[in-house]
Amino acid sequence: MGGAPQVEPFFRLGFSGYHSRYIDVALTLPASDAGYRLSLPAWIPGSYLVRDFARHLVGKQAADEAGVPVRIDPVDQQTWDVAPSETPVEISYRVYCADFSVRSAHVDSSHVVFNGTSVFLRVHGAEQARHEVVIEGDDLPEPWRVATTLPEMAIDERGFGDYAAADYEALIDHPVEIADFVERQFTAGGVLHRMVFTNALPDTDFDRIAADVARICETEIELFDGAPFDEYLFLVATDENGFGGLEHRDSTALIFPRSHLPSVTSEGVSKEYQRFLSLCAHEYFHNWNVKRIRPSAFAGLPLDRPAHTRLLWVFEGFTSYFDDWLVRHAGLIDEDQYLAALEETLNRAMRGKGWSRQTLEESSFYAWTRFYQQDANAVNAIVSYYTRGAVVALMLDLMLRERGASLMDVMRRLWEEHGEHPLPEGERVERLIEDYMGESMQAFFDQALRSTASLDVAGLLARFGVRMTPRGEVEGPDTGIRVDERDERAATVKLVFEDRPGAAAGLAVGDRVIAIDGFAVSGREWSSRLLRCRAGDRLHLHVFREARLLEMTLELGAECRNQHHLARAPGDGKAESRLTDWLAVHDG
Numbered sequence: 001m002g003g004a005p006q007v008e009p010f011f012r013l014g015f016s017g018y019h020s021r022y023i024d025v026a027l028t029l030p031a032s033d034a035g036y037r038l039s040l041p042a043w044i045p046g047s048y049l050v051r052d053f054a055r056h057l058v059g060k061q062a063a064d065e066a067g068v069p070v071r072i073d074p075v076d077q078q079t080w081d082v083a084p085s086e087t088p089v090e091i092s093y094r095v096y097c098a099d100f101s102v103r104s105a106h107v108d109s110s111h112v113v114f115n116g117t118s119v120f121l122r123v124h125g126a127e128q129a130r131h132e133v134v135i136e137g138d139d140l141p142e143p144w145r146v147a148t149t150l151p152e153m154a155i156d157e158r159g160f161g162d163y164a165a166a167d168y169e170a171l172i173d174h175p176v177e178i179a180d181f182v183e184r185q186f187t188a189g190g191v192l193h194r195m196v197f198t199n200a201l202p203d204t205d206f207d208r209i210a211a212d213v214a215r216i217c218e219t220e221i222e223l224f225d226g227a228p229f230d231e232y233l234f235l236v237a238t239d240e241n242g243f244g245g246l247e248h249r250d251s252t253a254l255i256f257p258r259s260h261l262p263s264v265t266s267e268g269v270s271k272e273y274q275r276f277l278s279l280c281a282h283e284y285f286h287n288w289n290v291k292r293i294r295p296s297a298f299a300g301l302p303l304d305r306p307a308h309t310r311l312l313w314v315f316e317g318f319t320s321y322f323d324d325w326l327v328r329h330a331g332l333i334d335e336d337q338y339l340a341a342l343e344e345t346l347n348r349a350m351r352g353k354g355w356s357r358q359t360l361e362e363s364s365f366y367a368w369t370r371f372y373q374q375d376a377n378a379v380n381a382i383v384s385y386y387t388r389g390a391v392v393a394l395m396l397d398l399m400l401r402e403r404g405a406s407l408m409d410v411m412r413r414l415w416e417e418h419g420e421h422p423l424p425e426g427e428r429v430e431r432l433i434e435d436y437m438g439e440s441m442q443a444f445f446d447q448a449l450r451s452t453a454s455l456d457v458a459g460l461l462a463r464f465g466v467r468m469t470p471r472g473e474v475e476g477p478d479t480g481i482r483v484d485e486r487d488e489r490a491a492t493v494k495l496v497f498e499d500r501p502g503a504a505a506g507l508a509v510g511d512r513v514i515a516i517d518g519f520a521v522s523g524r525e526w527s528s529r530l531l532r533c534r535a536g537d538r539l540h541l542h543v544f545r546e547a548r549l550l551e552m553t554l555e556l557g558a559e560c561r562n563q564h565h566l567a568r569a570p571g572d573g574k575a576e577s578r579l580t581d582w583l584a585v586h587d588g
């Protein structure tokens with residue numbers, strides 16, 4: 001089964017059910033004597049987890065022009081066959097939108113936001129055809145407007161009306177926000193950029209944010225010698241404490257805590273605002289690295305099942321390294337603020353034992369079942385292709401810089417050579433880097449990507465005038481556990497690090513420690529109680545596990561110094577000038 005190539009799917013979206021979190025969808029297809037096969041993606045590009053979006057479809061039905069029902073038969077949980085019809089057929093359904101994240105769809109009394117992967121059925125055989133969408137605003141509150149980069153055909157002043165995408169892949173790569181949002185515009189690299197803020201605090205300094213993000217965009221466009229799009233949109237949904245970002249071809253969807261955005265009275269770049277700027281720089285860098293320089297594993301819309309790549313250390317690791325660096329390179333933070341962010345990345349990569357259990361290539365390959373499905377033991381079992389990938393990128397950048405090149409040169413080469421042709425699995429990026437290094441890097445890559453050996457970052461950083469000093473993650477003797485510090489009734493164990501005191505005592509994630517040496521303890525006072533103790537002290541614990549009271553002895557260890565502090569320590573003139581070049585502000 002399959003539609004003829006001239007089939008152009010036509011969607012209508014209505015919002016009469018928005019109070020119940022529904023988007024109403026009607027898909028019209030021409031008469032067909034073969035019928036149609038339809039499906040919804042199982043996952044959304046950029047987020048490597050099978051989400052089974054089809055489970056949110058409600059009341060699917062099909063009818064011909066006269067309103068006579070047309071059969072729909074399920075093929076699997078996300079695929080259906082529609083019977084032949086002599087007249088055009090309309091397939092209608094509702095999508096329940098209750099996930100406030102950047103990955104699916106959310107509808108409530110303050111906004112509508114959706115990704116096409118949650119809403120638009122794929123018409124098999126018609127993927128390359130033009131897809132038309134009418135977004136109807138009649139049932140939504142008057143001040144609400146539409147923000148999307150879907151190409152517009154005929155829309156009203158609020159943005160409702162007719163849109164069209166060149167093909168199905170384009171259709172699902174333009175998220176749509178509908179709300180009474182605040183909008184700012186700027187031009188970067190000759191391209192119009194819009195930022196749309198939903199549910200933000202009214203005293204947010206939108207002008208300042210737009211000006212700062214404009215600097216980041218200009219810097220990235222200049223580094224890549226031009227923007228690969230004609231317009232760009234930042235969709236910023238604010239929330240109490242959510243955090244996330246997802247890259248798209250001409251836009252990005254972000255979720256960020258509203259109170260962490262700068263207010264009109266605030267000055268300087270706070271740690272929280274720096275995090276927002278990094279998030280913007282990160283998603284924007286994906287315009288090149290992953291949206292256009294793509295792994296071949298993601299080519300051809302393999303959206304019905306997981307697609308595996310070993311290269312996420314390039315796509316997410318490099319991007320995670322460049323995001324903080326770009327905020328510095330754009331001149332928005334100073335060298336010390338940059339080093340503080342780098343310190344955090346390094347420390348996250350070196351926490352726990354996960355890095356010694358899984359290689360970077362494995363972390364990438366198993367992203368679907370490991371990184372995206374982390375359990376309480378993840379800190380002991382897996383490594384992040386974001387953080388260890390960023391450490392590898394840092395090392396490569398510094399090594400390349402010692403030879404007069406940089407990792408950005410490699411990115412530009414990748415852009416030239418793979419901006420249109422997908423990047424094959426294998427060692428293409430490794431060989432490209434060797435080109436710039438002028439020597440074999442096999443030993444380094446085997447160690448960094450295909451082994452669980454530790455990486456000597458300290459030596460490299462020292463040659464760039466940065467000293468890496470070991471420190472503990474928390475002050476005081478080591479418990480080898482982390483507890484929920486907001487808990488006022490007990491110290492509930494959140495993490496147990498293998499081969500450290502808590503694990504040796506028999507503590508497990510979820511345990512509620514209620515007393516130390518016979519005196520009640522809570523998560524709130526946990527750290528102050530521990531600061532009164534010394535390494536070697538044996539603490540008598542009362543612990544609730546499920547409904548049973550247990551007693552344990554926790555013998556405190558010496559401070560676990562697996563974290564580091566980074567500080568500028570220019571040794572000689574050479575190191576100092578290397579540091580200055582590495583962390584220079586872009587002079588575009």
Ligand SMILES: [Zn+2]
Binds near residue numbers: 315319
């Ligand atoms: Zn990313």
